[in-house]
Amino acid sequence: MTQKVLVVDDDPDVRSFVVTVLEENSYSPLQARDGVEGLEIIESMRPDLVILDVLMPRGSGIRLYRKLKTTDSLKDIPVVLLTGIAFKSFLRSQQTLAEFQGEQVPEPDAYLEKPVEPEELAETIKKKLA
Amino acid sequence: MEIKKLLFVTKFEELCFDALKSLLTLRNADLEHVVFLNVIERDKIAMQRGSGYLKDEEIRLKETANIRFIDWAENLFEMGLEVGAHIDVGTLVPRIIKTIEEEQPDLIVIGRSHKGPLEQLYSRSDVAELIRRAAVPVLVFKHMAEDDIVPEKPFQRPLLATNWSEPSSRATELMKKLHNVIEELNIIHVTSSKDLKGSSSHDVQIVRKKERKKLDALCEEFESAGIRARPHVYIGDPIKEIQKAAREYQSSMIVLGSSEKTAMLERWTGSITKTIADRSSFPCLLVPPEGKTTE
Numbered sequence: 222m223t224q225k226v227l228v229v230d231d232d233p234d235v236r237s238f239v240v241t242v243l244e245e246n247s248y249s250p251l252q253a254r255d256g257v258e259g260l261e262i263i264e265s266m267r268p269d270l271v272i273l274d275v276l277m278p279r280g281s282g283i284r285l286y287r288k289l290k291t292t293d294s295l296k297d298i299p300v301v302l303l304t305g306i307a308f309k310s311f312l313r314s315q316q317t318l319a320e321f322q323g324e325q326v327p328e329p330d331a332y333l334e335k336p337v338e339p340e341e342l343a344e345t346i347k348k349k350l351a
Numbered sequence: 352m353e354i355k356k357l358l359f360v361t362k363f364e365e366l367c368f369d370a371l372k373s374l375l376t377l378r379n380a381d382l383e384h385v386v387f388l389n390v391i392e393r394d395k396i397a398m399q400r401g402s403g404y405l406k407d408e409e410i411r412l413k414e415t416a417n418i419r420f421i422d423w424a425e426n427l428f429e430m431g432l433e434v435g436a437h438i439d440v441g442t443l444v445p446r447i448i449k450t451i452e453e454e455q456p457d458l459i460v461i462g463r464s465h466k467g468p469l470e471q472l473y474s475r476s477d478v479a480e481l482i483r484r485a486a487v488p489v490l491v492f493k494h495m496a497e498d499d500i501v502p503e504k505p506f507q508r509p510l511l512a513t514n515w516s517e518p519s520s521r522a523t524e525l526m527k528k529l530h531n532v533i534e535e536l537n538i539i540h541v542t543s544s545k546d547l548k549g550s551s552s553h554d555v556q557i558v559r560k561k562e563r564k565k566l567d568a569l570c571e572e573f574e575s576a577g578i579r580a581r582p583h584v585y586i587g588d589p590i591k592e593i594q595k596a597a598r599e600y601q602s603s604m605i606v607l608g609s610s611e612k613t614a615m616l617e618r619w620t621g622s623i624t625k626t627i628a629d630r631s632s633f634p635c636l637l638v639p640p641e642g643k644t645t646e
Contacts, residue, residue, distance in 0.1 A: 255435075275424075276434060277435060278386070278436065279435060281435050283433065283434075284433055305417070305421040306424060306425055307425055310428050310429050313429040317430060317431030320431070
């Protein structure tokens with residue numbers, strides 16, 4: 222059975238790029254425009270992997286990431302962050318939020334800074350779904 | 352009424368990161384989420400004779416805004432804030448209204464209107480139109496007039512102008528929630544010269560005493576909420592007197608209730624707030640009435 226990969230990004234060009242990479246590598250792509258829509262699809266479709274942007278309208282990728290990693294039934298879904306936000310800033314945000322909310326979440330399975338080459342993206346997905 | 356989510360509307364001219372940074376003291380109250388909105392006006396990319404629709408220019412403007420927002424967002428994420436961004440092409444106020452519907456913010460921050468006096472004669476200023484249509488408090492952010500410096504802490508020393516209306520009460524309630532942010536609050540009520548019945552100084556003092564008593568009670572409410580507050584009764588034209596008081600007490604912003612009522616009431620509430628928001632050199636926070644819906 223083909224593995225389902227969800228891409229959550231508000232930029233239609235990025236979604237289109239990721240979907241093309243997924244299709245070329247025989248994955249079944251799912252799409253969401255923001256964190257709120259992303260969570261709905263994750264809960265209803267149970268993708269095998271999530272590719273997540275950070276800076277988006279409505280719920281950001283950070284909120285969705287923390288939601289995934291703190292929900293027992295969802296925390297095992299691998300998440301690849303694909304974003305323009307620097308990894309260092311992402312890590313600092315997690316440290317600050319951990320202090321505020323008293324809850325540590327693990328680092329993402331992979332972190333890719335935009336723009337990414339199709340080969341690098343495909344390779345990362347392949348590794349995480351192996 | 353808490354400010355958990357803030358919508359920051361920027362054209363990268365008047366409102367930039369320094370202005371946003373000055374508002375982050377709201378983190379000491381309830382602020383959790385900041386949403387950026389940049390609206391690219393249609394005429395910047397519209398079809399022009401000889402060049403057609405400027406698709407490349409649209410992409411360039413969107414990417415420029417995106418890069419700016421990423422930079423700002425990194426700072427805010429590191430502070431543990433939730434951040435979102437919208438970059439849209441269209442007309443400013445309708446796009447703000449659409450974003451309000453999607454994001455449900457508790458406060459909108461916008462710069463002063465960029466329409467010239469002639470344009471405003473035929474169509475409302477952006478600020479006036481937004482205040483009329485939005486059911487959310489609007490902060491009209493101003494730079495300190497002469498030196499173009501951003502007020503360091505706009506919520507530090509607000510001046511609350513009350514006319515005892517329902518929107519004024521909502522503004523009062525909003526201020527009470529900011530006890531961790533406000534250092535000192537000055538409260539002013541302006542009695543119009545026309546409302547002074549009789550011409551003797553005794554009659555004038557009766558009016559002053561009555562209003563002062565109400566202000567004293569309000570100050571006590573603020574003291575109970577942990578905010579040092581001082582009452583002031585002024586007589587005269589509310590538009591002039593409110594701004595005069597803001598200068599005299601070195602206020603960091605003016606806070607007003609705003610309402611869209613009949614033409615008669617509008618004269619006393621709506622037009623006063625909108626005129627101050629448009630003309631004053633102080634940042635102005637305008638609080639709409641309860642139950643108003645965004646149009």
